[in-house]
């Protein structure tokens with residue numbers, strides 16, 4: 001991305017934030033009371049195989065039985081039956097930008113997506129409301145037999161492959177909203193990387209929700225076969241519509257022997273989105289999963305990237321940065337299950353609370369009996385920008401193996417008045433100084449990102465703190 | 473006339489009065505020096521002029537070019553041309569020195585993206601960097617983090633050179649500096665003054681003032697101005713200490 005593009009990006013993002021709805025034509029909307037018929041309707045619209053319908057119905061039964069999680073804060077007004085369960089935009093899945101709805105294309109251009117797709121992505125999926133509306137893939141990936149398509153298409157074309165993983169990595173009974181996700185899932189991307197294929201340029205999926213009172217239950221899967229590599233990037237955006245909308249997505253990642261998956265999320269939903277993102281990976285022997293998570297947007301967000309280290313020497317790094325700027329809640333964390341010897345995990349969680357924001361770190365490190373010499377290090381740093389804001393750390397360790405080693409470090413800091421004064425004395429306003437301090441605090445994440453994404457994140461953070469006066 | 477004016481300034485911190493009825497005026501291109509024993513209020517004066525939030529102005533005013541800036545936030549003062557080179561520059565984690573310099577310059581030019589690093593600035597930055605005796609490595613480091621005492625002082629000077637303020641307050645720019653550092657600092661101060669920057673040097677030593685021959689030396693004690701005079705004051709103080717001034721005062 002050139003300097004001038006970055007500038008145009010900066011000029012355009014606020015306009016987008018000012019938008020209250022994104023008028024796009026819709027072909028089908030399924031709403032109302034959540035009954036079995038709703039699920040059957042969605043399944044019929046998708047013309048999906050019977051096994052998938054059965055899976056949905058099973059999830060639906062679980063949803064009905066499970067109690068609402070008692071640890072949820074800030075979603076008191078969430079009533080899924082007020083929402084559209086399925087919204088199909090009036091576009092068929094297409095392979096070129098020109099067939100996107102006009103407003104969507106405009107937005108893509110303002111974010112520089114077509115250009116970065118051309119320059120540095122191996123593939124791009126666009127999801128709008130409940131459907132995947134764009135899939136682009138570079139020729140060489142096809143030649144290497146990489147599968148990259150919307151999840152529904154994979155269900156139909158590669159049922160055996162999908163069945164082996166679908167809902168096997170992230171269990172539907174994990175919590176009520178996970179069950180709901182599986183009952184209503186729609187849209188998302190499926191990637192399969194064959195053995196020994198290394199995809200050096202990332203594949204990106206970009207998610208948008210266009211209007212109020214919608215729900216998006218996208219399901220994304222990344223299957224990395226032996227000794228393969230992929231970097232998958234997820235981005236999200238939504239306008240500031242008058243009411244709220246609900247995102248309850250899932251990401252399932254399977255890392256086979258010696259494979260390496262890096263999964264990066266830049267979550268920049270508008271402050272009207274209630275966001276659940278159920279992310280889990282299973283890692284086989286000598287495999288490596290990295291979760292990088294930048295949680296900036298959303299009114300309330302619940303995200304806990306997790307890894308099940310199933311094979312010897314499997315490794316997980318989870319780096320999560322979340323910002324709660326204003327009366328918002330970012331509940332995040334990481335979970336790692338060490339099930340085999342010599343497995344290793346590292347978690348770095350950084351949170352920033354400002355203007356009355358609340359950040360919560362909820363973590364779990366589980367060391368199974370027999371996970372000999374497994375090690376885990378968890379580092380939680382929180383930064384409070386003022387006295388109104390709060391941060392809570394709830395780490396949890398369950399160690400059943402004597403030779404395993406779990407360490408936890410936590411720091412909590414308030415921005416120092418003198419550091420702020422120093423920056424202000426150089427001409428930067430209080431908000432600008434804070435945004436620089438925040439960017440510095442987030443450096444661990446930013447330095448891991450491709451240049452283009454790092455720039456987007458920089459911009460988003462600067463914008464976040466430049467409108468401090470007007471949040472809400 | 474372009475000037476920095478301090479009028480009858482009385483200031484407290486933590487309910488303790490640290491400055492009493494301090495007044496002086498500085499024109500652009502002029503050099504002033506403030507001396508005084510430890511704890512006499514020199515740094516308090518500098519920080520108050522810059523707008524540190526912990527110092528409370530009880531009475532009096534601060535003016536830049538006749539505009540009352542007493543109640544402006546520090547960044548607004550900075551944008552009006554004021555710069556403070558700190559006695560004890562604070563460590564700012566997470567921000568590189570280069571980022572700070574580019575951001576401060578971008579802000580002044582109305583550039584929206586504060587992080588933009590304009591390649592046109594780089595030659596000047598490199599020159600100033602060399603002149604103050606720092607290296608590229610310092611630029612890439614977090615602001616003041618692990619900088620030695622002298623390096624911090626050089627970094628403050630570098631920032632001043634890049635921002636070219638109308639009025640520059642240097643709070644003990646010479647403490648912790650080696651001989652070469654002092655020479656460079658003196659030269660750079662002279663250079664800035666000749667280009668129209670009004671300069672206040674807070675110092676305990678005559679050696680820097682020897683190079684600079686300030687128009688006036690102001691001595692403060694217990695927050696009050698007790699003596700004003702020419703360069704000879706600095707020699708007197710250096711030789712005989714502040715006690716020597718007592719006679720002068722009592723006379």
Ligand SMILES: Nc1ncnc2c1ncn2[C@@H]1O[C@H](COP(=O)(O)OP(=O)(O)OP(=O)(O)O)[C@@H](O)[C@H]1O
Pocket residue numbers: 485486488490508509510511512513514515516517559
């Ligand atoms: N936060 C504070 N709380 C209480 N007293 C303070 C505070 N900050 C400064 N002071 C006091 O104000 C007085 C003036 O301090 P100041 O730092 O201005 O002195 P100075 O003239 O710069 O001294 P030095 O030559 O040692 O740098 C001192 O008595 C100091 O202890």
Ligand SMILES: [Mg+2]
Pocket residue numbers: 514515516559643
């Ligand atoms: Mg001092």
